[in-house]
Amino acid sequence: MGLSNLATTTIVLCLAAAAASLAAPDTKPRPVVIQNNDPHIYFHGRWDKSPGTWWAGSGFKLHAENLHSLRLNLGPHTTTPSASIGVSVDYQPFFQVNVSAGANDIPLGLSEVNDTTQKHKPRTVVRINAQGWQNNRVNLETIQLNHGAKLLPYTPSKLSFHFIGDSLSAGQFLPQGVDQAWPFLTGEAFKAEHTVIAQPGAALTDIVSYGNQHGLSYIFFRTEDDGYYYTADHNYTTPWNFARDVPAATHLVIHIGANDASHNIISDAFVKTYLTFVARLRTIYHKQPIFVFTPWGWPNADGTVGQYLQGSYQKIVNARHALGDRNVFLVDTTGWVTFADVFPDNQHPNVPGHQKIANLFEAWLKDWGLSPETHWST
Ligand SMILES: *[C@@H]1O[C@H](CO)[C@@H](O)[C@H](O)[C@H]1NC(C)=O
Ligand SMILES: *[C@@H]1O[C@H](CO)[C@@H](O)[C@H](O)[C@H]1NC(C)=O
Ligand SMILES: *[C@@H]1O[C@H](CO)[C@@H](O)[C@H](O)[C@H]1NC(C)=O
Numbered sequence: 001m002g003l004s005n006l007a008t009t010t011i012v013l014c015l016a017a018a019a020a021s022l023a024a025p026d027t028k029p030r031p032v033v034i035q036n037n038d039p040h041i042y043f044h045g046r047w048d049k050s051p052g053t054w055w056a057g058s059g060f061k062l063h064a065e066n067l068h069s070l071r072l073n074l075g076p077h078t079t080t081p082s083a084s085i086g087v088s089v090d091y092q093p094f095f096q097v098n099v100s101a102g103a104n105d106i107p108l109g110l111s112e113v114n115d116t117t118q119k120h121k122p123r124t125v126v127r128i129n130a131q132g133w134q135n136n137r138v139n140l141e142t143i144q145l146n147h148g149a150k151l152l153p154y155t156p157s158k159l160s161f162h163f164i165g166d167s168l169s170a171g172q173f174l175p176q177g178v179d180q181a182w183p184f185l186t187g188e189a190f191k192a193e194h195t196v197i198a199q200p201g202a203a204l205t206d207i208v209s210y211g212n213q214h215g216l217s218y219i220f221f222r223t224e225d226d227g228y229y230y231t232a233d234h235n236y237t238t239p240w241n242f243a244r245d246v247p248a249a250t251h252l253v254i255h256i257g258a259n260d261a262s263h264n265i266i267s268d269a270f271v272k273t274y275l276t277f278v279a280r281l282r283t284i285y286h287k288q289p290i291f292v293f294t295p296w297g298w299p300n301a302d303g304t305v306g307q308y309l310q311g312s313y314q315k316i317v318n319a320r321h322a323l324g325d326r327n328v329f330l331v332d333t334t335g336w337v338t339f340a341d342v343f344p345d346n347q348h349p350n351v352p353g354h355q356k357i358a359n360l361f362e363a364w365l366k367d368w369g370l371s372p373e374t375h376w377s378t
Contacts, residue, residue, distance in 0.1 A: 029147035029148075031069075031147055032144070032146070032147065032150070033145075034142060034143040034145065036051055036140045036143070038143075040062070040063070040151035041060050041061075041151075042063075042154035042156060043060045044059060044060065044129075044156075044193060044195060044245075045057055045129065045130075045195050046058050046224070048077075048223050050075060050077045050139050050234075051140055052075070052077045052078070052138060052140070052234075053083075053129075053130045054136065054137065054224045054225045054227070054228075055130075055197055055199075056136055056170050056171060056178035056196055056198065057183075057195060058129060058130050058136070058138075059086075059127070059128045059129025059138070060129075060140070061126065061127045061378075062126045062127075062128075062151060063123065063124070063125050063152045063154040064145060064149050065121040065123050065149065066121050066122065066148045066150060067108070067110060067122075067124045067126070067145055067149045068110040069105070069108065070108055070144070070145060071103055071105050071106070071144035072099060072104045072106060072140065072144075073104075073141045073142045074099060074100065074102060074104060074138060074140060076139065077139035078139045079137045079138075080100070081100060082098040082135075083098070083099055083138050084096050084131045084132055084135070084136075084176075085097050085098075085099055086128070086131045086176060087106055087108075087127070088126070089108050089109060089110065090124055091125065091376060094129075094176065094179045096175075096176055099138065103144075106126075108124070110124060112146070123152065125154070125376070129178075129179070131178055132177045132178075133170040136225075155378045156193050156246065157192045157193045157376065158377065159250055159370075159372075159373055160192060160194070160195070160245070160247050161183070161192050161194040161249065161251050161252075161253060162194075162197065162249035163183035163198060163252075163254075163255070164220060164252065164254045164256065165216075165255040166201065166202050166258055167199075167258075168198075168255060168258065169181060169183050169255050170198035170199060170200050171184070171354070172200040172348060173343055173346060173350075181196070182349070182354045182355075182358040182361060183196045183198070184196060185354060185355060185358035186253075186361050186362055189362050189372060191372055191374075191375065191376050192250075192372075195245065197216070199219065199226050201259055202214070202216055202219065202226060203257075203260040203265065204216050204217050204257060204260055204274060205217065205263070205265050205269070209259045210259065211230075212226035214237075217277045217280075221239060221280075222237040222238065222239060222240055223240045224236075242284050248284075248285070248288075250288055251288060251289050251370070252291065253361075255293035255295075255333075257270060257295055257308060257312070258298075261308035267311065267312045267315075270309055271316055274312070275316060275320070278290065278316070278320060289328075290327065290328045290329070291331050292313050292317055292328060292329065292330050292331065293313070293331045293333055294314075294333050294334060295308055296333040296334065296336045297334075299337055299338050299341070300347075301339055303339065313330060314330060316328075329368065331361070333357075336356070341353030
């Protein structure tokens with residue numbers, strides 16, 4: 001065989017090999033692995049660097065085509081033995097899944113798409129969030145999708161609520177945690193993005209209160225919720241970078257004071273702390289409407305309602321108006337919650353009670369002039 005023949009043979013063999021690989025492509029379905037820094041993951045709420053969630057309601061949203069299976073690979077900073085997450089597929093109701101460090105298959109109820117060449121690829125939105133005010137750490141390492149699935153950009157709603165509060169906003173005692181609480185329900189009803197920075201037991205004043213080392217006037221500005229103190233692997237807080245909230249909150253709702261009152265913080269001191277807090281919020285949220293809830297109080301079996309800090313909230317709103325800030329509004333919730341709406345043993349709203357509060361606030365907001373989005377942005 002001459003040199004040129006050898007070369008020709010080599011070329012022919014190479015072509016044959018190429019043809020063989022074309023004829024028999026590697027059909028083994030390979031899952032699509034998404035790294036936790038993929039720009040198509042829409043993160044919301046408060047995440048630390050690991051990255052891991054703090055605060056009830058923090059989570060992420062995915063928009064994908066040809067999706068039918070989803071696995072979350074979670075890291076060692078995930079709550080042990082598990083954290084409860086809410087999952088919603090295509091805006092259906094949130095259901096609960098308990099996840100742990102390692103691989104977690106999330107049931108989506110979507111059927112397999114075999115013809116991935118079809119023109120109209122099915123698109124799906126999956127929304128996931130930590131539900132608990134404690135045991136709420138989800139340390140996301142990677143996301144695994146089925147072969148053929150592809151992440152698409154998620155466009156957030158133009159409306160974005162930030163709720164600030166205590167147990168009455170965080171969904172304490174509810175089976176699905178914050179996902180059944182009035183702030184979350186209100187956000188859903190308006191087809192809005194929503195973040196709930198609420199900590200059961202916490203005062204607004206920066207005092208130790210029912211196991212919380214800090215009040216909301218401090219911890220609101222931190223990445224971590226007050227659970228950090230009980231967390232061996234992350235026993236510290238870090239400043240929250242508000243630039244990470246995309247879009248920035250368009251509406252702020254504050255319902256706080258119960259734990260200040262139970263620590264005998266008197267009205268004058270509470271008003272002063274609240275005004276300092278609002279002034280600091282205004283360095284981040286220059287013009288956004290701030291809704292100041294009066295307490296609905298603690299309803300009793302005999303029909304009476306235990307009130308606290310009465311009159312303080314009107315003073316706060318008046319003081320802001322006097323400063324020229326007209327974008328602070330009093331939401332008078334007197335009478336919103338009766339004994340039938342609470343768990344009898346702890347007087348916190350029950351599941352229908354939270355829905356009732358959400359309905360009343362939605363009506364209040366509509367009267368005020370805010371309309372729900374007509375459709376979800378993604
Ligand atoms: C998740 O765990 C909680 C508490 O550990 C339990 O009460 C709940 O039933 C579990 N949920 C599911 C869907 O397994
Ligand atoms: C896709 O194929 C699998 C098995 O190959 C089958 O079980 C499934 O029903 C098919 N799905 C659809 C939507 O045809
Ligand atoms: C966190 O640190 C504080 C002291 O700064 C300590 O009292 C507390 O026990 C620590 N928590 C854990 C879970 O280690």
